[in-house]
Amino acid sequence: MSGEDERATRDDRSEASVRSVSPIESVHDTASERRIDEETNEEKVDPPPSALLGRSSWILVLVGAYSVLAIFAWTVLCVTTYRPITTPYYNRYYGHLYSGFDIQSLYEKNQKWLESARVIQSIVGVLTIPLTSAVCSKAAVVFTQQPSKRTNLSLRQMVVLSNRGWNDPAIYGRLFSGDLRRYGSSFLSLAILLNILAPDAQTGGIISPLESLFVKQSTTKTPTESRFIDGITDTMNLLSKSTGPEGDDFDNLVSILTRSAITSAFSTDLQNRLWSRDSDGCNVTSNDDSLVSPRCSFGGITLSNLSLLNDPFLAQLPPSINTGLIRQFLPRMNSSATRDAIAESDFPVECESLPGAFYVHYNHDGVFNSTNFAGSWSAIACMPSNQTHSPWQATRDRQDISEQLYLNISTNSTSSNLTAYTGLFRITLNTSMGYFELPNYYNDQQPGPLLDKSPWEGNCSVEAIKGATCGSYSDPQLPVSSGRYRRSINNGTAGMSNSSVILEATSKKGPLLTIAMALFGEGSFIANRFQNPEAYIYNYTNPNIWDEIDAGASEALFQQYCTEQEPMMGLLLGRSTEYTTDGGLYPGCVLGKTKQLDTLHRQIEQWLMEFATGFEQNKIVNAFEAAAFLANQAWLIQSPDSPSLYVSFDLGADTPIAVIARSGIVLISVLLGAYLAALAALAVYSNRRRVWTRELDAFAMMQIGAAMSERISFTYVKDPDKLRVLDEAPGWVGDATHGDGEVGELGLGSGTPLAKGRRFRKYEET
Numbered sequence: 001m002s003g004e005d006e007r008a009t010r011d012d013r014s015e016a017s018v019r020s021v022s023p024i025e026s027v028h029d030t031a032s033e034r035r036i037d038e039e040t041n042e043e044k045v046d047p048p049p050s051a052l053l054g055r056s057s058w059i060l061v062l063v064g065a066y067s068v069l070a071i072f073a074w075t076v077l078c079v080t081t082y083r084p085i086t087t088p089y090y091n092r093y094y095g096h097l098y099s100g101f102d103i104q105s106l107y108e109k110n111q112k113w114l115e116s117a118r119v120i121q122s123i124v125g126v127l128t129i130p131l132t133s134a135v136c137s138k139a140a141v142v143f144t145q146q147p148s149k150r151t152n153l154s155l156r157q158m159v160v161l162s163n164r165g166w167n168d169p170a171i172y173g174r175l176f177s178g179d180l181r182r183y184g185s186s187f188l189s190l191a192i193l194l195n196i197l198a199p200d201a202q203t204g205g206i207i208s209p210l211e212s213l214f215v216k217q218s219t220t221k222t223p224t225e226s227r228f229i230d231g232i233t234d235t236m237n238l239l240s241k242s243t244g245p246e247g248d249d250f251d252n253l254v255s256i257l258t259r260s261a262i263t264s265a266f267s268t269d270l271q272n273r274l275w276s277r278d279s280d281g282c283n284v285t286s287n288d289d290s291l292v293s294p295r296c297s298f299g300g301i302t303l304s305n306l307s308l309l310n311d312p313f314l315a316q317l318p319p320s321i322n323t324g325l326i327r328q329f330l331p332r333m334n335s336s337a338t339r340d341a342i343a344e345s346d347f348p349v350e351c352e353s354l355p356g357a358f359y360v361h362y363n364h365d366g367v368f369n370s371t372n373f374a375g376s377w378s379a380i381a382c383m384p385s386n387q388t389h390s391p392w393q394a395t396r397d398r399q400d401i402s403e404q405l406y407l408n409i410s411t412n413s414t415s416s417n418l419t420a421y422t423g424l425f426r427i428t429l430n431t432s433m434g435y436f437e438l439p440n441y442y443n444d445q446q447p448g449p450l451l452d453k454s455p456w457e458g459n460c461s462v463e464a465i466k467g468a469t470c471g472s473y474s475d476p477q478l479p480v481s482s483g484r485y486r487r488s489i490n491n492g493t494a495g496m497s498n499s500s501v502i503l504e505a506t507s508k509k510g511p512l513l514t515i516a517m518a519l520f521g522e523g524s525f526i527a528n529r530f531q532n533p534e535a536y537i538y539n540y541t542n543p544n545i546w547d548e549i550d551a552g553a554s555e556a557l558f559q560q561y562c563t564e565q566e567p568m569m570g571l572l573l574g575r576s577t578e579y580t581t582d583g584g585l586y587p588g589c590v591l592g593k594t595k596q597l598d599t600l601h602r603q604i605e606q607w608l609m610e611f612a613t614g615f616e617q618n619k620i621v622n623a624f625e626a627a628a629f630l631a632n633q634a635w636l637i638q639s640p641d642s643p644s645l646y647v648s649f650d651l652g653a654d655t656p657i658a659v660i661a662r663s664g665i666v667l668i669s670v671l672l673g674a675y676l677a678a679l680a681a682l683a684v685y686s687n688r689r690r691v692w693t694r695e696l697d698a699f700a701m702m703q704i705g706a707a708m709s710e711r712i713s714f715t716y717v718k719d720p721d722k723l724r725v726l727d728e729a730p731g732w733v734g735d736a737t738h739g740d741g742e743v744g745e746l747g748l749g750s751g752t753p754l755a756k757g758r759r760f761r762k763y764e765e766t
Contacts, residue, residue, distance in 0.1 A: 091442075107653075219657065357383060358405075421609065525607070573588065738752045
């Protein structure tokens, strides 16, 4: 439609308004009260009943209260996503601040806040439809008498507003089907936009679906009560010098315990202090069959294949520990071994003469024959560095040490199952010690890495340390007077040189030295057989336990039973019967049939050959790593000092919370703010002028119908959409008197706006 056509249409609407209003004016004139003045006896006309147009401010109060409730509910949901209302944190440990205090009461109060917010949010959702419609309906009245808009509004458009077309899907269809000019208006567009933003899905609003998309319900852990596990060894307990009541050093106890452990342990034994970043359960989803089979058959982590574990290490507490809401730290140790075959030139020269070196030499000269069951063999073990000084430092920081053990093993047996052998090897054991963070809710219940620095950085006020020494530590490298112990024992053609006795007094030994002393030092399997061979030679003549059985039968039966276990064979060979010793039931089993000295040396020779087999097949690496684990464990749990650490834990209680993504908070907050701002603006707009009716409702349209009685009769209309009168008639309200007289008249389509402060005729029932 051209501009001239639009102006013509507006002129037609103005003319129509005059015609439609004129009859009403005449009715009003005749309805004026006429009376005879008693003094002058003249007829006078009193002005009709009138009043100022109405104005209602209650909609502002409702919109204000609604906005406060909506903002409160959304704010509480957003805030409680990140922190409680009643306390700064959900899952943060408050230390001894809540010792003896029911901290859960704070979170119960926060839960009441959250529940209140959800109830209020539901109330807001219920109020959204009626309040938004009421505000739009009141603002539409002002729009129908707005001077800048009156010439653009038809009666049909006015009817759409009175029918609250912003909520009518049929109107949406007509608007999008090409009838925008007939049915639409600028106010209708604004009302539709407001309802699209409304936080209620029933009105087509987008805020409610977005809340369903972004706002999720979850639970988080909140503090309940701090508990603790005491008796935990601190590294400073390990690295402090301690002596017994009579001055005897307890350090060699670690070697004794290690000897017992590596003798009795099998690589398939479960270890409740062995940690790994891998799951310790039977996880059949793993693609590594070498991990699935052992863990499922043995029920957890074992020492059988340490090299396949992800960062295996030793800690005093079991891997199942979870400190929950409290971040706690614990000492850890881990050792890794390498094995190298070396040339004779690489073997330390005159190791027995090196200051503080660990050196042992066992040998036997013999010829295997029908009467002599042991051939010639020799075993030399050497740790050339000065072992009288501890490699450890008195610190809680991470420290790494490296130790080397040289072995020279040779045999010259010609028996059917033993062959001549010579091998020189170097075992390198690298060990790390420090602290790591225990599993908790903050690290996904996974052990933390080995820390480079003390977790407390020397701050002894931290509650995780109980009774630990502060300040400067004494120098741990307390030298032991150098010396050499050598014992030679002649058992026919056997010889022994052992310098390990003086090293028994070394404080805080490295794990490889502990293992070497357990295998070859004083009191070891091989040393005891050299020093007291008679104790290991059995006389089968009429043993008391076989009084009721003849001597021959008892001897045969006795020889089938295991009387001892060879050290480290359970770690080296496991429980496989493929590696049984001389017909024994288990690997490393020493049968009770040592009847003479050469048989005793044959036992030693067999043990050395099994050792050498492990070196050749590289199984010795895992065996030494397993032995190092047991040696470190013996040192960790047998510290003579009173353990000074305790580990606090609080598994917390499940507390419901709202979970909202940050992007969701921003988006919904912007949309909610835009909706409330538009709603408040319309409420203010509806109250800025005095209006001719409270709402553009059915009663208002009945009044409009009275003004249009000459053009629209009370008859059946088959299709109101085709009535031209609705498009031709004006849809605005003005002053039908054009500002003349003391009392104004409401007129549909009048070109004179309703003046501020002017009185207008009002209806009174007769």
